[in-house]
Amino acid sequence: MTGTANKGKQASTVLAVVFMAYAIFIVLGVPDGMLGVAWPSMQSTFGVAMGQMGVLLLASTGGFLLTSFSAGRLITKLGISNLLIASLIVRGLSLIAMGMAPSWWALVAAAFCFGVGSGSVDAGMNTYFAMNLSPRLMNWLHACFGLGATLGPLLMTSLLSAGIVWRWGYIILGATHALLAVWVLIRASDWQPRPAAEAGATPDAPKPQLTHKSYRSTLSRGIVWVNIALFFFYTGTEVGAGNWAYSLFTEGRGVSVAVAGFWASFYWASFTFGRFVFGIIADRINVINAVRTMMLLAILGTALLWWNPADWVSFGGLALLGFALAPVFPLLISSTPTRLGVADATNAIGFQVGAASFGIAILPGLAGALAERSTIEIVPPFLLVTATIMFVLHEIAVRGPKQSPE
Numbered sequence: 001m002t003g004t005a006n007k008g009k010q011a012s013t014v015l016a017v018v019f020m021a022y023a024i025f026i027v028l029g030v031p032d033g034m035l036g037v038a039w040p041s042m043q044s045t046f047g048v049a050m051g052q053m054g055v056l057l058l059a060s061t062g063g064f065l066l067t068s069f070s071a072g073r074l075i076t077k078l079g080i081s082n083l084l085i086a087s088l089i090v091r092g093l094s095l096i097a098m099g100m101a102p103s104w105w106a107l108v109a110a111a112f113c114f115g116v117g118s119g120s121v122d123a124g125m126n127t128y129f130a131m132n133l134s135p136r137l138m139n140w141l142h143a144c145f146g147l148g149a150t151l152g153p154l155l156m157t158s159l160l161s162a163g164i165v166w167r168w169g170y171i172i173l174g175a176t177h178a179l180l181a182v183w184v185l186i187r188a189s190d191w192q193p194r195p196a197a198e199a200g201a202t203p204d205a206p207k208p209q210l211t212h213k214s215y216r217s218t219l220s221r222g223i224v225w226v227n228i229a230l231f232f233f234y235t236g237t238e239v240g241a242g243n244w245a246y247s248l249f250t251e252g253r254g255v256s257v258a259v260a261g262f263w264a265s266f267y268w269a270s271f272t273f274g275r276f277v278f279g280i281i282a283d284r285i286n287v288i289n290a291v292r293t294m295m296l297l298a299i300l301g302t303a304l305l306w307w308n309p310a311d312w313v314s315f316g317g318l319a320l321l322g323f324a325l326a327p328v329f330p331l332l333i334s335s336t337p338t339r340l341g342v343a344d345a346t347n348a349i350g351f352q353v354g355a356a357s358f359g360i361a362i363l364p365g366l367a368g369a370l371a372e373r374s375t376i377e378i379v380p381p382f383l384l385v386t387a388t389i390m391f392v393l394h395e396i397a398v399r400g401p402k403q404s405p406e
Contacts, residue, residue: 016187016190017190017191018137020180020184021141021144022141023144023180023183024121024125024180026144026145026147026148026151027173027176028118028121028122029144029146029147029148029149029151029268030152030173031095031114031152031173032148032152032239033149033151033152033153033155033156033242034152034153034169035243036153036242036244036245036246037152037157037246037261037264038160038169039053039243040247041160041165042107042166045165045166046103046104046107047104048104050247051365051371052104052368053364053368054361054362054364054365054366054368055365056107056108056111057111057360057361057362057364058361058362058365059109060111060112060114060118060357061115061357061358061360062112062115062361063115063116063117063118063119064115064118064119064122064354064357065115065119065357065358066115066116066119067087067117067119067120067123068119068120068122068123068350068354068357069119069123069351069354070120074124075124075127075128075346079191080124080191081184081185081187081188081189081190083120083121083124084121084181084191085184085185085188086117087118087120087121088121088177088178088181088184089117089177089178089181090114090116090117091117091118091121091174091177092117092174092175092176092177093174094110094111094113094114094117094174095110095170095177096170096171096174096175097110097113097174098110098111098114098170098174099167099169099171100167115357118357119353123350123353125141126333126349127346127350130333130345130349131345134282134334135282135283135287135330135331135334135335136280136282137279138282138330138333138334139275139276139278139279139327139331140275140276140279142275142326142330143272143274143276143326145275146268146274146326147272149242149268149272150269150271150272153246153261153264153265153268154261157265161258218347218348218351219351221340221344223397224340224351226393226396226397227336227339227340227351227352227397228355229355229393230390230397231329231352231353231355231356231359232355232356232358232362232363233359233387233390234328234329234332234359234390235356235359235363236386237298237302237325237363237386237390238271238325238329239360239363239364240379240383241302241305241322243364244364244367244371244376245263245264245318246261246264247371248376248377248379249314251376252375252377253308253311253314266315266318267318267321267322268322270318270319270320270322270323270326271322271323271325271326273326274294274322274323274324274326274327275326275327277326277327278290278330282330282331282334287331287332287335288398290327290331291327291328291331291394292391292394292395294324294325294326294327294328295324295387295390295394296391297324298320298321298324298325298328298387298390298391299384299387300320301319301320301321301322302317302380302383303317303384304316304317304320305318305321305380305383306381314380321383329356333349333352333353336349336352339397339398363386366382367379367383
C-alpha cells in the first residue's frame with residue numbers, strides 16, 4: 001500500500017509540475033503574438049519607422065542572451081523553482097514598464113529587461129523538460145507557447161477594437177506573471193529532477209542526468225555551431241511570419257483589419273494545433289524524418305504565401321507554414337542529448353535557445369528594413385529563403401558526429 005501511495009504522490013507531483021509549466025508557456029507566448037498587432041499602434045505612439053521593430057527585438061534578445069546561455073549553470077546554482085520565480089517577476093515588471101513607457105527608448109530599455117527574464121525561464125524550462133520529461137510532454141509544452149501566441153493577437157485586437165490603447169495589453173499581461181510566480185513559490189518543492197519513467201518517458205529510454213562541460217569545449221565542436229545556426233533560422237522564420245502577416249495583408253494586399261487580425265491569429269492557432277498533434281505522436285515517430293518532412297512543408301507554405309493568386313491561397317499558405325513549423329523546435333530540443341551527446345546537452349540547449357532568440361531579433365527586423373526599402377511584399381520571398389536555409393542546415397546537422405570526442 002505504501003508503494004502505491006508513493007506512486008500516486010509522485011504522479012500528482014509530476015502532474016502539478018506539468019500544469020505549472022504549461023501555464024507559464026502559455027503566458028510566455030502571448031507577447032510574441034501581441035506584438036504584430038500592437039506594432040502599428042506603437043509606431044504611431046512613438047513616431048518611429050516600420051523597421052524599428054528590429055531595434056525592439058534586438059534589445060529583447062540582448063537581455064535574453066545574457067541568461068539563456070547560462071541556463072544549465074543557473075539551474076544548478078539556484079534550482080529550477082527559484083530560477084522560474086525570479087524570471088517571472090523580472091518579465092512581469094518589464095511588461096508593465098513597457099505598457100507605461102513614456103518614450104521610445106524607455107520602451108526599448110524595458111524590452112531588454114523583458115529579455116533577461118525570458119531567456120532564463122525559456123532555456124531553463126527547455127533544459128528541465130529535455131532532461132526529465134518525455135518528448136510527448138515537450139511537444140505539448142511548446143504547444144502551450146503556440147496557444148499563448150494565438151491568444152496574443154486576439155487579446156490585442158479586442159482591446160484596440162474596443163478603443164483601449166495597446167499599453168493595457170502589456171500591463172494586464174505583466175500582472176498575470178505575478179500570479180504565476182506565486183503559484184511556483186507555493187509548489188517549489190515539486191520542481192525536483194525525477195526518473196524518466198516517473199515523468200512519462202519510455203522505460204527503455206531513460207533521460208540522462210544533468211552533466212556539465214565547459215562552454216569552450218562544447219563550442220569547439222563544429223556540429224554545435226550548425227545546430228546553433230539551425231535554431232537561428234528556425235525562429236527567424238516562425239516569428240517573421242507571425243509578426244509581418246498582419247501588415248502584409250493590411251498594407252500590402254488591402255485586407256481588412258478584422259480579417260487580417262483573424263488570419264494572423266489563425267497562423268498561431270495552426271501552429272498550436274500542430275504541436276498538440278505531434279505531442280500525441282512524438283514518442284512513436286522518427287524525429288529526423290518528421291522534422292525533414294515538416295521543413296519541406298514550411299517551404300511550400302512560404303511559396304504559397306508569396307505566389308498569392310488569390311487571398312485564400314496566401315491565407316492557406318500561412319496556415320500551412322504555422323502547422324509545418326510547429327513540431328520543429330520541440331523535437332530538436334528534446335533530441336539534443338541524443339544528437340549532440342549528454343555531456344554537451346545542457347550547454348548546447350542554452351546556446352540553441354539563445355540563438356533562437358537572436359534569430360527572432362535579427363531576421364524579422366531585417367525583413368522590416370527590406371520592406372522599408374522596397375515594399376511589404378518582400379516578406380514572403382524573404383521567408384522562403386530563410387526556410388530553405390533552415391532545411392539545408394538540418395540536413396547537415398543530422399549527418400554530423402553524435403558525440404563529442406573523448
